[in-house]
Structure formats: C-alpha cells, structure tokens
Amino acid sequence: MLLAETGHAKINLALHVRSRGADGYHALETLFAFAEDGDRLTLAEGEGLSLDLSGPFAGPLAGDDNLVLRAARAFLDRFGLPAGAAFGLDKRLPVASGIGGGSADAAAALRLLCRRHDIHPTAPELMAIAASLGADVPACLVSRTMRGEGRGDALVPIDGEGLSGMALLLVNPGPPLATGPVFRAWDGRDRGVLARGDALETALAGRNDLEPPARMLLPAIGAVLERLAGQAGTRLVRMSGSGATCFALFEDEAARDAADRDIARAEPGWWRLATRLR
Numbered sequence: 001m002l003l004a005e006t007g008h009a010k011i012n013l014a015l016h017v018r019s020r021g022a023d024g025y026h027a028l029e030t031l032f033a034f035a036e037d038g039d040r041l042t043l044a045e046g047e048g049l050s051l052d053l054s055g056p057f058a059g060p061l062a063g064d065d066n067l068v069l070r071a072a073r074a075f076l077d078r079f080g081l082p083a084g085a086a087f088g089l090d091k092r093l094p095v096a097s098g099i100g101g102g103s104a105d106a107a108a109a110l111r112l113l114c115r116r117h118d119i120h121p122t123a124p125e126l127m128a129i130a131a132s133l134g135a136d137v138p139a140c141l142v143s144r145t146m147r148g149e150g151r152g153d154a155l156v157p158i159d160g161e162g163l164s165g166m167a168l169l170l171v172n173p174g175p176p177l178a179t180g181p182v183f184r185a186w187d188g189r190d191r192g193v194l195a196r197g198d199a200l201e202t203a204l205a206g207r208n209d210l211e212p213p214a215r216m217l218l219p220a221i222g223a224v225l226e227r228l229a230g231q232a233g234t235r236l237v238r239m240s241g242s243g244a245t246c247f248a249l250f251e252d253e254a255a256r257d258a259a260d261r262d263i264a265r266a267e268p269g270w271w272r273l274a275t276r277l278r
C-alpha cells in the first residue's frame with residue numbers, strides 16, 4: 001500500500017533569540033505555524049531503504065544524508081524494525097530557505113513510518129528521535145501552530161484556531177542561506193520575551209531577531225520584505241526562520257492572490273507559494 005504525507009512548510013510567525021549557549025546553540029522563543037502545502041512524501045514497500053527524488057528542488061539533495069533517510073534509519077533502529085521502505089519525495093520547497101523543508105520531510109517520514117507500524121506520532125520516543133534530527137523537527141512532527149522554547153524543540157501547545165485558514169504568501173529571492181552562519185552573525189543582544197496569549201496578537205507584537213543578520217548576509221531579503229509590505233490587505237509581513245523566505249498573512253485570499261500576481265510580474269525570478277495556514 002502506498003502511503004502519502006505532506007511535509008508542511010514551517011513558518012516562524014515570530015522568533016526571539018534570547019541567548020547563545022556554550023554549545024553554540026541559541027535559546028529561542030518562537031511561534032511556529034504551518035502552511036497547508038509543502039513537499040510531498042510517499043512510502044511504499046521495497047528492498048532496503050531507498051529515496052526517489054523529483055520536483056523543482058530535487059537537484060542538490062541526492063545522497064544518504066538526506067533527512068528522509070536519516071529519519072527512517074533513526075526510527076527503524078529505535079524500534080528494532082527491519083528496513084523495507086521505498087520513499088518518494090516531490091521536493092517543492094526551496095532548500096536552505098528558512099521554511100524547514102528538510103525538517104518537514106524528516107517529520108513526514110516519521111509520520112509515514114508511524115502509520116505503517118501503528119505507532120503514535122506524539123509518543124515520547126518519537127519526539128526524541130525528531131529532536132536528534134534537528135531543532136525544528138519536533139514542531140514539524142506536529143505541524144500545528146505552537147510555541148517553541150529552548151532550542152525550539154521544547155513545545156508548548158497554544159490555541160491556534162484564530163490563525164487557521166488565514167491566507168498566506170511565501171516569497172523567496174533565490175539564493176540558499178544556511179542556518180548556522182545566520183545565528184553566528186546575531187549581535188548577541190537580548191531584545192526581550194515573546195508575549196503569551198492570543199496567537200495573532202503575539203505574532204504581531206513579536207519580531208524575527210534573525211532578520212538583521214540574515215539581511216546582512218543576503219541583502220535581497222530587504223527587497224522581498226519591501227515588496228510584501230507594499231501590498232494591500234496584509235496583516236503581518238516578516239521573514240521566517242533564518243531566511244531568506246519571507247511571508248505575508250492577508251485579510252483574505254483575493255488580497256493574497258493580487259499580491260502574488262504583482263510579485264510574479266515585478267520579480268519573475270522569485271519563488272512564491274500562495275497557500276493558507278493550517
């Protein structure tokens with residue numbers, strides 16, 4: 001039987017960097033949200049472990065270190081299960097772009113294996129496997145609006161109902177931007193807590209502290225933010241994660257689609273995804 005899951009694009013509605021730890025990792029407070037759309041991952045029976053890549057961003061990803069295969073190996077080892085998994089990844093999200101594509105794929109692989117082996121995806125063992133694969137993977141496993149603390153992997157449930165279904169546009173200027181260098185370029189200044197309470201109000205009152213260092217490394221981010229901010233009907237415009245993808249939330253889908261068309265005309269080389277928050 002062929003099973004399928006979406007690796008939902010991850011958005012940091014707000015991302016406050018509070019301090020740098022001795023291990024080089026940073027203490028964060030973030031508001032995670034997820035798009036309805038993303039990469040598509042399938043799982044079929046097969047010999048050993050394999051991954052067939054397709055889609056517009058499959059190019060740079062071949063190899064055993066793909067997060068889908070790393071996630072599968074970690075899962076099968078942990079539960080003492082034999083291999084026999086043929087994955088297919090339709091890579092639609094740009095790589096190294098701040099929307100957690102690799103993390104979303106790893107999480108989707110774990111959800112697929114959970115379905116096949118009848119294991120609950122929020123079991124503590126699963127969360128531990130997810131955290132070992134990357135700071136964003138536990139949040140991607142759940143793929144619902146949520147607060148993240150610690151490295152981003154200490155998850156606090158919140159009421160995200162008010163955001164669900166909101167019109168969303170993601171825009172990326174093109175060049176990949178690795179996460180590590182952006183954190184290393186953060187100026188070390190703690191600008192304060194991320195509020196608690198209503199999700200949209202929290203997001204609006206928040207910031208992305210990685211935006212200044214990301215813009216320093218990739219000035220095209222400034223142009224994307226400016227273009228989004230100039231659109232009618234936006235509720236929030238911000239960069240996601242460590243960049244370079246930026247997003248806007250809109251009052252309605254007509255405003256989002258008008259912005260999508262305007263950006264397509266003005267900047268045909270930029271990647272865009274018109275979708276909704278889940």
Ligand SMILES: C[C@](O)(CO)[C@H](O)COP(=O)(O)OP(=O)(O)OC[C@H]1O[C@@H](n2ccc(N)nc2=O)[C@H](O)[C@@H]1O
Pocket residue numbers: 012015024025026027028030098100103133134135136137150151152179180181183241242
């Ligand atoms: C920027 C975010 O995407 C926001 O959601 C995440 O914090 C990064 O999540 P991720 O890509 O899953 O992160 P990982 O793969 O665990 O780490 C990549 C690199 O980001 C930096 N990193 C990541 C998370 C964190 N709390 N502090 C960090 O300094 C580290 O240099 C690390 O080597």
Ligand SMILES: Nc1ncnc2c1ncn2[C@@H]1O[C@H](COP(=O)(O)OP(=O)(O)OP(=O)(O)O)[C@@H](O)[C@H]1O
Pocket residue numbers: 061065066067068094095096097098099100101102103105106136177178179241242243
């Ligand atoms: N399935 C995958 N999809 C994307 N990247 C992958 C995958 N497997 C391994 N990688 C590697 O992981 C790195 C990070 O890619 P990813 O697209 O997850 O970054 P990101 O969008 O910046 O994530 P984040 O928002 O979590 O920081 C890339 O350098 C890529 O080579």
